[in-house]
Amino acid sequence: MRRDTAARGAGQGGRWLLPLRLALADLLGESRMTLCSALATAAVLAPLLVLAGLRAGAVEGMRAAVLKDPLAREVMSIASRDFDHAFLAALRARPEVEHLSPRTRQLSASLLLETPDGARQLWAPVVPSAPGDPLLPEGAPAGPGQVVLSTPLAARLGLKAGDALVGRLGRGEREQAPQRLQVALAVQAVAPLAAADRDAVFAAPALADALEDWAEFRTATPEAAGGIPSPAAREGYAGFRLYARRLEDVPPLVTALRAQGVETRSRAQDIAPMLAVDRALTRLLLAVAGVSGLGLVLSLGAGLWANVERKRVLLAGLRLMGLGRGGVMAVPVAQAALIALAGALVAAALALAVQAGINAGFGGIILDRPLSAIDAAILGTGTVLVVAAAVGASALAAWQAARIEPYEAVRGG
Known part of the structure; x- marks a missing residue:
């Protein structure tokens, strides 16, 4: 049974x-x-x-x-040289790279910022920022006339999102009278303190290119007051800043760039331990x-x-x-x-x-x-x-x- x-x-x-x-x-x-x-x-x-x-x-x-600090994955070139489009495109296409923004020459793309009432004036470097920039989680500048101010700069100027300001830039040669450029700008947003702990103006690449081209006499002054010059065709940029996808990708990227003769600034020494x-x-x-x-x-x-x-x-x-x-x-x-x-x-x-x-x-x-x-x-x-x-x-x-x-x-x- x-x-x-x-x-x-x-x-x-x-x-x-x-x-x-x-x-x-x-x-x-x-x-x-x-x-x-x-x-x-x-x-x-x-x-x-x-x-x-x-x-x-x-x-x-x-x-x-x-990882909370976006600068931990940043790799920035420190010496001005000519990086052509092919080099930047190849670098941007690397699987370790999440984002790359070209950089203009800092001396040619620094603006004297002035509040509308003229009460405050400050010099600040212009940092090109394209969509997807990890430094600006709320979005890069949408148009040539819009900028994102770093927190320290916004505090010193007493500006906030939605305010207007004026940017001034000069150029001159020995045989010519100095020329002045004035551009009308609008504050799109204020970047978090982690994006930059010093004065900085995050601008669309078109604005940064236009300022550098005008400062180096590649374009003419616009006729309209406050207008932005049209950028000239260019073969490359003086520098770049990129962001690795992972922390582990930073040291190999620094090593690969150094092998190509490109000196960089990064936190690889802090990440390696x-x-x-x-x-x-x-x-x-x-x-x-x-x-x-x-x-x-x-x-x-x-x-x-x-x-x-x-x-x-x-x-x-x-x-x-x-x-x-x-x-x-x-x-x-x-x-x-x-x-x-x-x-x-x-x-x-x-x-x-x-x-x-x-x-x-x-x-x-x-x-x-x-x-x-x-x-x-x-x-x-x-x-x-x-x-x-x-x-x-x-x-x-x-x-x-x-x-x-x-x-x-x-x-x-």
């Missing part, structure tokens, strides 16, 4: 539920050994979770803080995980193998009652997965408790944020990996169980 019942269960949806129930019953029947195996698994996983949390809290925290710490912690985490995982696989695999050998007659009896080879193989696999899940829960509780102690003792002292950050992604990844390792460890025991023949139950009896 039992054989018929087992056969019907094996032929229906309970075909794979039966090995799971048998595995769970066996684990509960030997609760002490199950607890020891789960604690051994937790002892392997908990330190890895703590180490992963420290890496996430320290390195990723520093990375997030750096952080990336080195990240790589070191990653290698340490992988090394510890590899050694610990190997120990877990060997110990858990040996325990499951021994369990199959101890219960060989019982498993043969299940074969005799109609449980197929696949069902018998599933028993040690299910036991390994259940032990790993139990160990993962214990490890998560231990790691979160250790994290609470670390953050209480060191958070805000070494860094201005929690030193450890174990999140759901870390816990989920750790659980998946330890279950996968446990299932892999059960492969030998499953293979041994598959070799058990039904007649062994009769012989063993």
Whole structure:
């Protein structure tokens, strides 16, 4: 009767539920050994979770803080030279580059800014800014007559978005009388302090080109008062500023440009130590995980193998009652997965408790944020990996169980 019942269960949806129930019953029947195996698994996983949390809290925290500053990914040429369109196009097309804006000659594109009432005047460099500029999250200047002022400059001039101002620029040669250019401008927005901590006028490339061309006598003064000169056709620019897609892309870009004879200014020296710490912690985490995982696989695999050998007659009896080879193989696999899940829960509780102690003792002292950050992604990844390792460890025991023949139950009896 039992054989018929087992056969019907094996032929229906309970075909794979039966090995799971048998595995769970066996684990509960030997609760002490199950607890020891789960604690051994937790002892392997908990330190890895703590180490992963420290890496996430320290390195990723520093990375997030750096990424808040758009200048962290900036690479700017520092020597004026002729960069033709082909060079800039090739540089812009590099996969590491997110944005590139050409730069005009600073001496030829500095404006004397004046408030409409003439009460305040300040010199400020004109910085070309195209759409997508990371320095201006609210958008680059939309038109030639619109500008975005840096926060310090706007404060010194007492201007805000929507205000008007006048830009003045002079040029002259020894044999000619000095000429003055006056352009009417409108403040489109005020850039955040992170974009520039000094006086700067962010302008559309057309305005920056027009000012440089006029200052270097390549175009004539417009007849209309306050008008903007038409830019002349140009073969290139004196410089550029670009932004890497990732922090990791900054040092290679600086190295590649230096190999082409282009000296740059960037924060590569500040980024490199952080990336080195990240790589070191990653290698340490992988090394510890590899050694610990190997120990877990060997110990858990040996325990499951021994369990199959101890219960060989019982498993043969299940074969005799109609449980197929696949069902018998599933028993040690299910036991390994259940032990790993139990160990993962214990490890998560231990790691979160250790994290609470670390953050209480060191958070805000070494860094201005929690030193450890174990999140759901870390816990989920750790659980998946330890279950996968446990299932892999059960492969030998499953293979041994598959070799058990039904007649062994009769012989063993």
